Amino acid sequence: MFEGKVKADVLREVVDVVSTLVDEAKFNVGKDSVTVKAVDPAHVAMVDLTLDRGAFEAYKADEGELGIDMDKMKEILRLAKAGETIAMRHDEDKNRLVVTVGNTTRRMALVDTAGMSDPKVPSLNLPAKVVVRTDELRQAIRASESISDHIALKASPEGFEVVSEGDTDNVSHMVPKDLLEEIQAKEAVRSLFPLDYFSNMVKAISSAPNVTLYLGSDYPVKMEFKIAGGKGEVKFLLAPRIESDG
Amino acid sequence: MFEGKVKADVLREVVDVVSTLVDEAKFNVGKDSVTVKAVDPAHVAMVDLTLDRGAFEAYKADEGELGIDMDKMKEILRLAKAGETIAMRHDEDKNRLVVTVGNTTRRMALVDTAGMSDPKVPSLNLPAKVVVRTDELRQAIRASESISDHIALKASPEGFEVVSEGDTDNVSHMVPKDLLEEIQAKEAVRSLFPLDYFSNMVKAISSAPNVTLYLGSDYPVKMEFKIAGGKGEVKFLLAPRIESDG
Amino acid sequence: MFEGKVKADVLREVVDVVSTLVDEAKFNVGKDSVTVKAVDPAHVAMVDLTLDRGAFEAYKADEGELGIDMDKMKEILRLAKAGETIAMRHDEDKNRLVVTVGNTTRRMALVDTAGMSDPKVPSLNLPAKVVVRTDELRQAIRASESISDHIALKASPEGFEVVSEGDTDNVSHMVPKDLLEEIQAKEAVRSLFPLDYFSNMVKAISSAPNVTLYLGSDYPVKMEFKIAGGKGEVKFLLAPRIESDG
Incomplete structure (x- = not known):
């Protein structure tokens, strides 16, 4: 399960970063944080993002993963006013993410994560x-x-x-x-x-x-x-x- | 005859509303108000607009009708600064509308209203x-x-x-x-x-x-x-x- | 030789004026001023611009001419913040203009002025x-x-x-x-x-x-x-x- 509330500005930072490399991404939700690791389609660049539960206004999650379409998240972010909070909830029965901004609720189909790789971040010794x-x-x-x-x-x-x-x-x-x-x-x-x-x-x-x-x-x-x-x-x-x- | 002065903001509201459905419209001027009734070309929507003479800074009119091109009115509105007044006068001899903003005067050919219908607003009983x-x-x-x-x-x-x-x-x-x-x-x-x-x-x-x-x-x-x-x-x-x- | 410092706003005025008629222009630098004379490719219009040495923050020049590409100057001007100063120096060995804004330095190839005419401003008696x-x-x-x-x-x-x-x-x-x-x-x-x-x-x-x-x-x-x-x-x-x- 996953249920959280987050300031629109924080969600926008996450979406801007992830959408730089991929259109869809697997968000790994855990008890203490949300993480995303992704490689761009040309395998030139990699992102490794961590968002602590403390970055949310409210947060409740078991281990799980959510396949999210970045363009849909951008559409929702365009509805949010400055300082507004966005509520998200995983509707497991229908495998949907239910996202609410103000009086607007979007029920968003999740993307299948089966084909998404779990990239390993290489260890580099950079001088x-x-x-x-x-x-x-x-x-x-x-x-x-x-x-x-x-x-x-x-x-x-x-x-x-x-x-x-x-x-x-x-x-x-x-x-x-x-x-x-x-x-x-x-x-x-x-x-x-x-x-x-x-x-x-x-x-x-x-x-x-x-x-x-x-x-x-x-x-x-x-x-x-x-x-x-x-x-x-x-x-x-x-x-x-x-x-x-x- | 028709002669009026109106704040640019008021004229802009009227033009925005009417141009939503039609490019050209028949403005019915009367002693106490200006009215426009129009149906869009696909016959899906109708507008019924009334502007009281009190909405004008100055107003003098007999019964009459003016066929006006909305794009031309938008061009004139782009010349107006905030709070500026626009003067309009029907030049009946040449069938032109003479519109003045600041030092600029546009003499604008009127559109033939012969082919323009007078739509009847249906009476609906909406619960x-x-x-x-x-x-x-x-x-x-x-x-x-x-x-x-x-x-x-x-x-x-x-x-x-x-x-x-x-x-x-x-x-x-x-x-x-x-x-x-x-x-x-x-x-x-x-x-x-x-x-x-x-x-x-x-x-x-x-x-x-x-x-x-x-x-x-x-x-x-x-x-x-x-x-x-x-x-x-x-x-x-x-x-x-x-x-x-x- | 030519070496000067000038406020970005002043340089922008010069570039805006000259680029109205030509993409490349010959800047004549002298002890007391910089001048540009140019005719547009269709020979419909002419510009005659003078910028006194007093318009510069610092200025040092012998007689000379610099062939400058207006688009490159516009690119540099886009880097400048309000009130910022742009430094320019003619690197005669490499026939380059070295332009510095903040921490950015562009070494810019100069344009050959051999083919550029020296238009004569006609004397007109305009009533x-x-x-x-x-x-x-x-x-x-x-x-x-x-x-x-x-x-x-x-x-x-x-x-x-x-x-x-x-x-x-x-x-x-x-x-x-x-x-x-x-x-x-x-x-x-x-x-x-x-x-x-x-x-x-x-x-x-x-x-x-x-x-x-x-x-x-x-x-x-x-x-x-x-x-x-x-x-x-x-x-x-x-x-x-x-x-x-x-």
């Missing part, structure tokens, strides 16, 4: 760590958009840099170490990523002021940030694109 | 009456949009409900009787309507906080609301869609 | 002069947009008028002389212009409250306005369209 303001990432992405469809993320003892190289122009967004919240990088590392994936991941961050990035050279990037005012956490993992020459 | 906040109707429509292209309007001693049934999901927006301004319904009634028509009618309500609905079972709905701060009134009539089974 | 509020021009253009793709600009001892004649409707925007900042017109003059050009020129005016128009009969219009809080000036010239009859 560099950067804690950067989300705004800096957004600005770096905006600056790169017209230049190339790839960006390089770089960390060094001097700071964190996002670089985009085009045919005629290049853009560098350099955050020197004294403008970072934290940096650990003994030597310079650099990996190249598809801009669209990285951009969508950063756009999914709605409230966290800072993001933690773990980086290596030609290695995946791990991106961590808080949701629900610290009562939940997201880990994104994005595969690198190997550069043909330098 | 249920509901006075509901416009916001509730808007929310019910938004919730229904992705579910189906029809909605059912229901009234019962318990309250007023808007229901939309899709293939997998359904949505109910229930306003219990204590959240309604007024309800008269001895027994339960229910009629099904095309969502697009009903939605456009509700979108045409710009200032009225409440709407009065008259309902029956498999009967048209009559929708009444005030415009121009009470100095005008709109009656919409919308035909039901008969459900094949239940 | 009428009108100084009109920019808002009045904007309103006149909005009112004309649905009527025709041409507008007539008229000046007479009574005032300044913008007229648009359609098949069935016409629009007049008349600014009587007491609502003008200044008017000099011994007799009535009238010229017809393509609406799209005139509209784009007026849209390029972002801060000047007034515009000076020099007019004749079937003659080009000259439009002058200030940019950069008076530390720069724009002259637009637009060819008339000769009316076949009257």
Whole structure:
């Protein structure tokens, strides 16, 4: 069984994060938290999200799983006013999620989770760590958009840099170490990523002021940030694109 | 003859209501009021609008009729700033409407009203009456949009409900009787309507906080609301869609 | 050499004006000012822009010319926050413009100026002069947009008028002389212009409250306005369209 009440803003953060990679996802509900692990259809990126029961206004659940369509959740979120609470209840007889906002109740068919994988989060040993303001990432992405469809993320003892190289122009967004919240990088590392994936991941961050990035050279990037005012956490993992020459 | 001055906001309400059903309409001007009666081209809906002379800043008219193109009126309304007054005058020699906003004057050819019918508003004996906040109707429509292209309007001693049934999901927006301004319904009634028509009618309500609905079972709905701060009134009539089974 | 710092708002005014007529332009930098002269590809309109060194926060330049792509400058301007300063430097070795906003640096290939002409501003003897509020021009253009793709600009001892004649409707925007900042017109003059050009020129005016128009009969219009809080000036010239009859 599952029954919960949650602020629309918290649910919106969860839906924004998950829908960045998949249209439908398996939500694992448990006594203490809800978790979602999902890999995008192209197997380029992974999300690992945890929402503590404390992020809910009310929460009651046994172990179970719910297959949820992200577009339907977005439709419901569009009905909610600022600060409004959304109530959810699993109707097990009809395998429906019953979602209520104000006077509106939607009975929503759940998605079959049989075909959904349980991705394992790989353990990576990434040598560099950067804690950067989300705004800096957004600005770096905006600056790169017209230049190339790839960006390089770089960390060094001097700071964190996002670089985009085009045919005629290049853009560098350099955050020197004294403008970072934290940096650990003994030597310079650099990996190249598809801009669209990285951009969508950063756009999914709605409230966290800072993001933690773990980086290596030609290695995946791990991106961590808080949701629900610290009562939940997201880990994104994005595969690198190997550069043909330098 | 016809000569009048009217606040842009009042004219905008009138144009929004009439253009919901028709592109061109016959405005009947009289000593005490302007009225418009029109049926949409598919003969599914009817509007019956009255604007008292008191809704105008200045008003002088003999009996007459003006065929007006709604798109042209919208263009003029886009020129008006908040609170601005629009002056209108019928130039009978050239059969033009001369409309002035600020320093701008548009001389607008009138539409031939010869082919425009004078629809008779049918007298209906509708057993249920509901006075509901416009916001509730808007929310019910938004919730229904992705579910189906029809909605059912229901009234019962318990309250007023808007229901939309899709293939997998359904949505109910229930306003219990204590959240309604007024309800008269001895027994339960229910009629099904095309969502697009009903939605456009509700979108045409710009200032009225409440709407009065008259309902029956498999009967048209009559929708009444005030415009121009009470100095005008709109009656919409919308035909039901008969459900094949239940 | 060229090195300068300028408020984003000032650079935006310059880019908006120049990009109205051309995608790429030759910026002539000198000790005391930057100037741009350009003719649109259809040879219908000309711009002559001067920005004094005092419009910059910092400025250092020898005589030289920079071929600049307007779209790239717009992309950089989108990165700037209100009040932010943009630094520019000509990297002569690589023939690049290095533009910095906040932590973002774009190295931008310059455009070859060899093929760009140096248009001569014709000397015209235009009998009428009108100084009109920019808002009045904007309103006149909005009112004309649905009527025709041409507008007539008229000046007479009574005032300044913008007229648009359609098949069935016409629009007049008349600014009587007491609502003008200044008017000099011994007799009535009238010229017809393509609406799209005139509209784009007026849209390029972002801060000047007034515009000076020099007019004749079937003659080009000259439009002058200030940019950069008076530390720069724009002259637009637009060819008339000769009316076949009257």
